Amino acid sequence: MSSAPADTLSPVDQARIAFERALQRNIKGLGYFASPAPVLGATPKDVLISRGTMQLYHYRPLTDEVYRVPLLLVMATTNRGYIFDMVPGQSLVEFLLRAGYDVFMLDWTAPGPHESKLGLADYVLDFLPTAIDRVLEETGEPDFTLVGYCFGGVLSTLWAALHPDGPMANIVCFTTPINFKAMEMFQTWSDRRFFDVDRLVDTFGNCPADMLYTAFDLLRPGARIAGNIRLFDNMWNDEFTKSFRMFERWTSDMLPLAGEYFRETTKKLMWENQLYEGGMEVGGRTVDLRNITAPFLHVTAEHDHIVPPAASAPLIEMVGSTDKEAVVLKGGHVSLVAGGNAVRRLWPKLDDWLQERST
Amino acid sequence: MATPDPAALFREMLAQWERVANQVGGEMMKSGEFGAVMGTATSATVRMQEAGREAMGRALAAANMPSRSEVAELTARVAAMDDRLARIEALLTKVAGVESKPPARPKPQRTRKPKSAKSTAG
Numbered sequence: 001m002s003s004a005p006a007d008t009l010s011p012v013d014q015a016r017i018a019f020e021r022a023l024q025r026n027i028k029g030l031g032y033f034a035s036p037a038p039v040l041g042a043t044p045k046d047v048l049i050s051r052g053t054m055q056l057y058h059y060r061p062l063t064d065e066v067y068r069v070p071l072l073l074v075m076a077t078t079n080r081g082y083i084f085d086m087v088p089g090q091s092l093v094e095f096l097l098r099a100g101y102d103v104f105m106l107d108w109t110a111p112g113p114h115e116s117k118l119g120l121a122d123y124v125l126d127f128l129p130t131a132i133d134r135v136l137e138e139t140g141e142p143d144f145t146l147v148g149y150c151f152g153g154v155l156s157t158l159w160a161a162l163h164p165d166g167p168m169a170n171i172v173c174f175t176t177p178i179n180f181k182a183m184e185m186f187q188t189w190s191d192r193r194f195f196d197v198d199r200l201v202d203t204f205g206n207c208p209a210d211m212l213y214t215a216f217d218l219l220r221p222g223a224r225i226a227g228n229i230r231l232f233d234n235m236w237n238d239e240f241t242k243s244f245r246m247f248e249r250w251t252s253d254m255l256p257l258a259g260e261y262f263r264e265t266t267k268k269l270m271w272e273n274q275l276y277e278g279g280m281e282v283g284g285r286t287v288d289l290r291n292i293t294a295p296f297l298h299v300t301a302e303h304d305h306i307v308p309p310a311a312s313a314p315l316i317e318m319v320g321s322t323d324k325e326a327v328v329l330k331g332g333h334v335s336l337v338a339g340g341n342a343v344r345r346l347w348p349k350l351d352d353w354l355q356e357r358s359t
Numbered sequence: 360m361a362t363p364d365p366a367a368l369f370r371e372m373l374a375q376w377e378r379v380a381n382q383v384g385g386e387m388m389k390s391g392e393f394g395a396v397m398g399t400a401t402s403a404t405v406r407m408q409e410a411g412r413e414a415m416g417r418a419l420a421a422a423n424m425p426s427r428s429e430v431a432e433l434t435a436r437v438a439a440m441d442d443r444l445a446r447i448e449a450l451l452t453k454v455a456g457v458e459s460k461p462p463a464r465p466k467p468q469r470t471r472k473p474k475s476a477k478s479t480a481g
Contacts, residue, residue, distance in 0.1 A: 009364075014364060018366065046464060051442075052438065058464070060464070060465060061465050061467045063467060063471070064467050064468065065467055065468045065469075065470055065471045066467045066468070066469055066471050067469070067471045068469040068470070068471070100471045102467075102469070112431075112434060112438075113427070113430075113431035113434065114431050114432075114434045114435030114438055116431075139469070141469070184389050185385065185388055185389055188388065188389050188390070188391065188393065188394040188397075189388075189394055189397050189398075191391070191394045191395075191398065193394075193395075193398070194394050194395050194397070194398025194399065195394075195397075195398045195401060196398075196401075196402060196405070199402070199405055200401065200405055203405045203408050203409050203412070204405070204408065205431070211401075211404075218388060219385070220381045220385070221380055221381060221384030221385065221388070222376065222377040222378075222379075222380025222381045222384060223377065223381065225377075225380075226373055226374075226376065226377035226380075229373055230370075230373070233366075233369075233370065305381075355473035355474060355475070356473050356475070358471075358473075359471070359472060359473065359476075
């Protein structure tokens with residue numbers, strides 16, 4: 001099929017291309033609905049811990065020599081960790097393994113009804129330390145690098161602030177919110193005058209995934225319709241449809257949130273903005289972000305509609321590290337970490353930053 | 360002779376529509392009124408869930424079947440027993456002096472150096 005720009009072609013060639021694409025669209029459209037979804041998260045790994053909602057993976061190294069400092073990725077609690085490991089060639093995990101890092105991931109599964117009592121303290125003072133201990137035990141190293149994405153970054157900074165003498169060599173956050181008042185839409189929807197979080201949690205136990213999915217979907221009201229039209233338009237293009245399916249599957253594969261955890265984060269962060277304005281406590285211990293002194297990298301996305309730059313930007317100023325860097329890259333909340341944009345921008349930046357600090 | 364591509368025009372229009380829909384829709388959804396509507400809708404869902412749960416609870420009790428909360432309680436107890444068994448197993452292994460052998464995993468050398476260091480050394 002011709003790849004020349006359409007506006008340089010004669011009307012006859014344009015008509016021919018339009019016809020070919022229409023034909024392909026129909027043939028491949030049938031295949032799209034009949035074929036299985038792409039296999040995601042398939043990089044070989046060992047499950048080191050599987051404890052209820054908590055999963056710790058160790059990815060099999062792809063090089064004979066790795067950097068001394070292991071790397072622990074912490075996923076956001078609302079989504080699946082395979083955003084870091086989509087398909088070969090589009091997997092951050094694979095990229096890091098090929099670059100010589102020893103990669104672990106703290107991932108989550110849907111919390112069961114019996115896990116509705118899990119609170120923020122369980123995540124910050126139990127799951128994270130358990131995962132960290134296991135990483136250190138597995139590698140025999142005294143320290144590690146912590147990498148948190150979105151709310152995984154919040155959990156990571158909370159843990160780091162509460163363990164100033166802990167074994168953390170470096171910390172990297174991707175699009176991590178700190179000033180929750182700047183998340184305007186979520187603020188409106190969780191307005192305490194109208195949103196009864198206690199009643200919701202007391203009734204449902206856990207915050208249902210479909211409720212969260214609707215909220216995320218509403219952040220961009222035109223995106224779903226435009227996305228589906230674009231899919232139809234590009235149905236002839238295998239690369240486009242493959243990428244569309246990957247991201248579509250991931251965005252719709254949301255996790256419910258443990259009830260107490262959702263109640264606590266709504267009240268402490270959405271309502272009282274404690275992490276930014278002060279007074280944040282986890283398990284009765286006061287959080288002071290100035291306690292974080294390890295080398296710190298915060299990468300945010302210019303067009304992030306979930307965690308707008310105003311919500312994430314203040315983090316860098318609030319941590320006590322002297323070796324710290326904030327980077328704003330082109331892209332959105334998801335395209336920052338996965339897809340073609342991430343391959344070109346975030347991944348090389350991350351590798352550059354980590355290399356010197358991983359020996 | 361080159362002519363404007365109608366498909367490209369359509370794509371540009373779609374992109375513009377999406378921008379406007381996101382902007383206008385987003386502004387509307389940020390409003391207090393929308394927050395109130397959303398809060399009311401959530402409350403209604405919660406009330407429906409409560410009513411459904413109550414009715415289902417009565418039906419299950421009449422059929423001598425366990426309710427959802429009873430099943431959840433049982434699940435929690437099984438999970439706790441599972442944890443306890445894992446701890447006992449680990450303790451027994453330790454007491455017996457037999458280390459459980461983890462499956463063989465590749466153990467690469469942890470001596471890798473940054474590219475800059477390699478190029479300086481080279």
